[in-house]
Amino acid sequence: MSILQVQDLKKTYGKIQALKGVSFDVPEGSVFGILGPNGSGKTTMLSIILDVLNADSGNYSWFGKPASPDLRKHIGSLLETPNFYHYLSAVNNLKITNSISGRGDVAAIDAVLQKVKLYERRKSRFSTYSLGMKQRLAIAAALLGDPKILVLDEPTNGLDPVGIMEIRELIIELSKKGHTIIMASHLLDEVEKVCTHVAILKTGTLVTSGSVDEVLIDEDVVEVSASDMQQLQSLLLTIPGQTKVHMAEQTLHVHFPKGTAKPEEVNQFCFNNGITLQQLSIKKKRLEERFFELTNN
Known part of the structure; x- marks a missing residue:
């Protein structure tokens, strides 16, 4: 109501x-x-x-x-x-x-x-x-x-x-x-x-x-890390469905269209290609970040 x-x-x-x-x-x-x-x-x-x-x-x-x-x-x-x-x-x-x-x-x-x-x-x-x-x-x-x-x-x-x-x-x-x-x-x-x-x-x-x-949610962002970040970044650029991969401090952010990210598939893809992930999570966007995206367009 x-x-x-x-x-x-x-x-x-x-x-x-x-x-x-x-x-x-x-x-x-x-x-x-x-x-x-x-x-x-x-x-x-x-x-x-x-x-x-x-x-x-x-x-x-x-x-x-x-x-x-x-x-x-x-x-x-x-x-x-x-x-x-x-x-x-x-x-x-x-x-x-x-x-x-x-x-x-x-x-x-x-x-x-x-x-x-x-x-x-x-x-x-x-x-x-x-x-x-x-x-x-x-x-x-x-x-x-x-x-x-x-x-x-x-x-x-x-x-x-x-x-x-x-x-x-x-x-x-x-x-x-x-x-x-x-x-x-x-x-x-x-x-x-x-x-x-x-x-x-x-x-x-x-x-x-x-x-x-x-x-806050306009896309899905999966946050990952591994022992060799450069190798991980190169691999993630080839993962199906991703729209962007970028380095953020000590982790990599993998962007997918809203509602399409599946962390378990990201994990399996990396493992199948010889990389064991040390961190894997869905990243929640801060309101501050989203606010400036919306108001600066």
């Missing part, structure tokens, strides 16, 4: 086309990354699906229904840098958020602080929080009312490695507890570590979308 369906969204700012007919579906229970460099249209996209901006054309639906104030109560969001009163505690800041948004109730504040692991610091002033803690408090505010969906714009932006790790672990934990999470990011490594699905944008155009595994 799709939580969100986006169909042919377009948005322009003067002569700039921020979105050029973008379409994708967000599966229920997924951690869906909207990935792209600065200026690719990520924040514009999130602003439209949260009713902050109006699209020029196209449409979207939540739970198969057009957006409405009632449906909006099921969505928690973090679109900008956390903005709380520095001299107030986490609890009092969330009381104000609750009063303004009308989502959840005061009794739920302790529960959301426990979810984001800030309960022990609930009475501390916001000014005493680290950047990671401030971001977690912003996510706590988004969790008021126990929304089924969280929409997060660059949730690790500006954080140090410790803060990034904290937010990464929190997103994974929230996903395990049943939240569907839609997050925009330009940090490829973080998206790869937490997201189950991804949409890649480039200057307002959707390059690709789908599960992370589907996006």
Whole structure:
């Protein structure tokens, strides 16, 4: 089931086309990354699906229904840098958020602080929080009312490695507890570590979308090594079906069309030709590598 369906969204700012007919579906229970460099249209996209901006054309639906104030109560969001009163505690800041948004109730504040692991610091002033803690408090505010969906714009932006790790672990934990999470990011490594699905944008155009595994796999790559690498390379250039063989640090990568590589046949071919392999595995492509392949074309 799709939580969100986006169909042919377009948005322009003067002569700039921020979105050029973008379409994708967000599966229920997924951690869906909207990935792209600065200026690719990520924040514009999130602003439209949260009713902050109006699209020029196209449409979207939540739970198969057009957006409405009632449906909006099921969505928690973090679109900008956390903005709380520095001299107030986490609890009092969330009381104000609750009063303004009308989502959840005061009794739920302790529960959301426990979810984001800030309960022990609930009475501390916001000014005493680290950047990671401030971001977690912003996510706590988004969790008021126990929304089924969280929409997060660059949730690790500006954080140090410790803060990034904290937010990464929190997103994974929230996903395990049943939240569907839609997050925009330009940090490829973080998206790869937490997201189950991804949409890649480039200057307002959707390059690709789908599960992370589907996006990564455009061909099969078998990684091999042997005691005589030159001899192995010469042999692998003759193996049926390969499209490319190249040296990568201490191993050789043998490329095959998607879905055609059979490691056992590679092993048998080498053995039949007098080479015993020391290493044999299917290599998984990094999202960073695939991202640059897609966006540099």
